[in-house]
Each structure stands twice: as C-alpha cells, then as structure tokens.
Amino acid sequence: MGLMGWPLLVAVIVLAVAGPVACLYLWNRVTGRLAVAGRLFMIVICQVFAVLVGGVGLNHYFEFYASWSDLFGGGKGGGTPIEQVGAGGTGARVRFERTAKVDPDVYTATVTGERSGVRSRILVWVPPGYGSPANAHQTYPVVELLPGYPGTPSTWFHAVHGAIALKEAMASGHAHPFILVAPVTTVVHGRDTECVDFPGGPRVETWLTDDVRQAVTRAFRVQPDRSAWGLMGFSTGGYCAAKMAIRRPDLFSAAVTMQGDAVPQTPEVRRDHALFTQNSVLDLLRTHRPPIALLLAGTRQDRGSDRAINQIMPLVRPPTTAFLYVLPKGGHNASVWNSMLPQAYAWLSARLSAPHPS
Structure with a gap:
C-alpha cells in the first residue's frame, strides 16, 4: 500500500473509528491486576490512530512525502520504462522514463550530477503537442519548479496544480507552452538544505542549477539560453527560486x-556567517544587481511572506526588477499557491522566450 492515495487514508480512518468502538466494548471486560494498564493501552492506541489520521490526511493533501522511501530514505525514484524522449544537446544522455504514477505527461530519471556529485531524481512535464511530428523541431522554454520543505517534486503535479494551471493558461491564451522541470531539493533525507552548497557537501545549489539544467538540456528539446529559463517555488522553494536567480x-x-523567505532559516546556515550572507536574498541584493526579474507573491495574512516582500523591495535596483502580487487574504498553503499560478505563468510568459524552431 502506497503512502499516497486513498487506500492508506481510508485504512487509517477505519482504524481511528474502530479503535474507540473496541475501547468501549472492552473497557469493562478488562479486569484484574492488568485492568489499569490495559485501559491505558487502549487509550494510547486510540490516540495513535487519531494522530495517524491527521498525519496521513495532511500528507495526502500537501504531499510532503510521496512514497515510503521518501519518508524513511533510500528511495531512488524512477518508473516503468515506456519510451525515451528525443535528445538535444551533446554529451552523455540520461534516460528519462514516462511514469503514470505522477502524470502521463511526466518523465522521470535518477541523475548523478557531474558537478555536484548529488544523485537524485528529476521530474519533467512536457506540454501538449511536444511529441507531435509537426513539432519535431520545436524547442521550448523551461520553468524549474521547487517545492517547500518537507516536500517532493511530485507535489507540483498533485497538491499544487503546476501542469493543470499551465494547460488552462495556455488554453485561455494567457501563457505560452513551457517544459516544467521539478527536481528533488531534499537530496539528503530529513535535512532541509535550503538549496545551499555546503562546504564539504552536499552541493545542492550546484545540483539544482548546473546539473539539472545539463541533464534536461541533453534529453529534451529545450532552449539553452538564460532568456528561456525561469524558476518558480513556494515556501522554502520560493526562497530558493529568488536566491538562485540572483x-x-x-x-x-x-x-x-x-x-518565500528573504533569508535562510536552517540553523546550520544561520550559524555560519559567511554561508548565511552568501545565501541571503537581502545580502545578495545589497551587493548584486543582476539583470533578472522577480515576481514576489504573497498574502497580507501570511506575515512571513509579507515581511519578506517588504524587506526585499527597497533593495531592488536596476537592472534587477521586481513585481508584486499580494493577495489580501490567505494562509500558507496549497490553495493559495494554486490561486497564484495563473498570474505567475502569465508573468513568466511575458519575460521568457516563447517556443520556436531549432
């Protein structure tokens, strides 16, 4: 039984209901010297079942962990080979395989980064018409999608409707096609690395920038120029997107x-002043003026993101540009991020190049 999906959720709900029923039935039947211990045990079991329902339900909605291997570590991802995507670029190719577990238009591969040494998984969604013979020479821009922590790349295709929102925006004429790339950001199980290259490893930023880009460029018909590549993330992934673009x-x-936050939150980064400064959006904007565009999206009710936006905006100087998309209401959750996607894709389409023949 998989960690995601209805079977596990239904099973824990049944257990949560059956536990109190069994407790009522057995309460007065437990007698003798073990009566107190037995009744305490029944109470604890009922509480465990209740906590399980909450945990599984939250994971079902937010998809913090997509599989048992994501939860306990050691998983390498992958799926059943169906077809290999035609490659562009040079060098050794990585075999991306289609898997129905995420989305029929999503391909996945486990990649060892040539520069970072990180071995982890990448999901790639191709837009409608990508495989059509009529588009055989069409090349596409790319949006790299980064989840929060804890989270997995498949969160972008389930709880957060990354592909659905793009298809709807394309159909309405508000966005042009992109290839969506969702790499694993939690490359070390249970460790929130916040997309940082740590001295001595892991080199997570190098994995997410150089290595993911290289693997995707070699396997798919993507435009290699910076004008065709953008980043988008929510929560920790939003911080990573802004930081890595800068x-x-x-x-x-x-x-x-x-x-997203404006500065790293992980204690091991905050304890290292040099590492903190190198990865703080605020410190970077004080010393760097890269030719990039940032869309800062948040809500007034989410104090963390509202504070981050107010800290970032005064530091933006040309040629860096920043745009605001602030909603009056909304917490820190998938519903809010989904509501932001149409505007985000329209904004990216106005700034990244459109598909064109190679």
Whole structure:
C-alpha cells in the first residue's frame, strides 16, 4: 500500500473509528491486576490512530512525502520504462522514463550530477503537442519548479496544480507552452538544505542549477539560453527560486517566489556567517544587481511572506526588477499557491522566450 492515495487514508480512518468502538466494548471486560494498564493501552492506541489520521490526511493533501522511501530514505525514484524522449544537446544522455504514477505527461530519471556529485531524481512535464511530428523541431522554454520543505517534486503535479494551471493558461491564451522541470531539493533525507552548497557537501545549489539544467538540456528539446529559463517555488522553494536567480543570472532570467523567505532559516546556515550572507536574498541584493526579474507573491495574512516582500523591495535596483502580487487574504498553503499560478505563468510568459524552431 502506497503512502499516497486513498487506500492508506481510508485504512487509517477505519482504524481511528474502530479503535474507540473496541475501547468501549472492552473497557469493562478488562479486569484484574492488568485492568489499569490495559485501559491505558487502549487509550494510547486510540490516540495513535487519531494522530495517524491527521498525519496521513495532511500528507495526502500537501504531499510532503510521496512514497515510503521518501519518508524513511533510500528511495531512488524512477518508473516503468515506456519510451525515451528525443535528445538535444551533446554529451552523455540520461534516460528519462514516462511514469503514470505522477502524470502521463511526466518523465522521470535518477541523475548523478557531474558537478555536484548529488544523485537524485528529476521530474519533467512536457506540454501538449511536444511529441507531435509537426513539432519535431520545436524547442521550448523551461520553468524549474521547487517545492517547500518537507516536500517532493511530485507535489507540483498533485497538491499544487503546476501542469493543470499551465494547460488552462495556455488554453485561455494567457501563457505560452513551457517544459516544467521539478527536481528533488531534499537530496539528503530529513535535512532541509535550503538549496545551499555546503562546504564539504552536499552541493545542492550546484545540483539544482548546473546539473539539472545539463541533464534536461541533453534529453529534451529545450532552449539553452538564460532568456528561456525561469524558476518558480513556494515556501522554502520560493526562497530558493529568488536566491538562485540572483546568484546565477548566467542561467536564469526570471523567478517567481510564492510566500518565500528573504533569508535562510536552517540553523546550520544561520550559524555560519559567511554561508548565511552568501545565501541571503537581502545580502545578495545589497551587493548584486543582476539583470533578472522577480515576481514576489504573497498574502497580507501570511506575515512571513509579507515581511519578506517588504524587506526585499527597497533593495531592488536596476537592472534587477521586481513585481508584486499580494493577495489580501490567505494562509500558507496549497490553495493559495494554486490561486497564484495563473498570474505567475502569465508573468513568466511575458519575460521568457516563447517556443520556436531549432
């Protein structure tokens, strides 16, 4: 039984209901010297079932962990091979395989980064018509999607409707086609690395920038120029998107941060002054003026993102540009991020190049 999906959720709900019923039935039947211990045990079991329902239900909605291997570590991802995507670029190709577990238009591969040494998974969604013979020479812009923590790349295709929202925006004429790339950001199980290159490893930023880009460029018909590559993330992923665009303007020209922080939150980064400064959006904007565009999205009710936006905006200087998309209401959740996606895709379409023949 998978960690995601209805079977597990239904099973824990049944257990949560059956537990109190069994407790009522057995309460007065437990007698003797073990009566107190037995009744305490029944109470604890009922509480455990209740906590399980809450945990599984939250994971079902937010998809913090997509599989048992994501939860306990050691998983490498992948799926059943169906077809190999035609490659562009040079060098050794990575085999991306289609998997129905996420989305029929999503391909996945486990990649070892040549520069970072990180071995992890990348999901790639191709837009409608990508495989059509009529579009065989069409190349596409890319939006790299970054989840929050804890979270997995498949969150972008379930709880957060990354592909659905793009297809709807394309159908309405508000966005042009993109290839969506969702890499694993939690490359070390249980460790929130906040997309940082740590001295001595792991080199997470290098994985998410150079290595992911190289793997995707070699396997798909994507435009390699920075003007065709953007970043978008929510929560921790939003912070990562802004930070990496500022640090790597040679690779990206636009970034959308949805309720992202302005500075690192991980204690091990905050304890290292040099590392903190190198990865703080605020410190970077004080010393860097890269030719990039930022969309800062948040809500007035989410104090963290509202504070981050108010800290970032005064530091933006040309040629860096920043745009605001602030909703009056909304918490820090998938419903808010989904409501932001149509505007985000329209904004990215106005700043990243459109598909064109190679």
